[in-house]
Amino acid sequence: QVDTRIDGDAGLAELRAATTVGVDSVRFTLGDVSEVGLADAGPRAMHQAALRLPDARLWSPDDPYLYSLRIEALQQQRVVDQLDLRVGVRELRVVDGQLRLNGRRFFMRGVGKHE
Numbered sequence: 001q002v003d004t005r006i007d008g009d010a011g012l013a014e015l016r017a018a019t020t021v022g023v024d025s026v027r028f029t030l031g032d033v034s035e036v037g038l039a040d041a042g043p044r045a046m047h048q049a050a051l052r053l054p055d056a057r058l059w060s061p062d063d064p065y066l067y068s069l070r071i072e073a074l075q076q077q078r079v080v081d082q083l084d085l086r087v088g089v090r091e092l093r094v095v096d097g098q099l100r101l102n103g104r105r106f107f108m109r110g111v112g113k114h115e
Helices: none
Strands: 002-007 010-016 025-030 031-037 046-051 067-075 078-087 091-095 100-103
Touching: 002 046, 002 078, 010 025, 010 031, 031 100
Parallel strands: none
Antiparallel strands: 002 010, 010 046, 025 031, 025 067, 031 046, 067 078, 091 100
């Protein structure tokens, strides 16, 4: 699971990955930032990490930039499995009834309205 938000000029990514028995840790790499996720105990451990991207390039319809995310399952510090994804760093919220993308008012185009 990948959740993104923004904090000033930085992008924040909160990452979670469930693993099975035998995986010691999970390394998350987003762009040039990498961190080994901490895990809870149990046969299906949930590994978590929070990555901060200084001066993040934020995703928008006008600039749909996607970062490369690599998730690696590690066993005795060796990669035993990996998953590569493309993710956009953006924050979408409703504030005072207005849709806001990355803190700016956002108007959706191409939405069908039928009565």
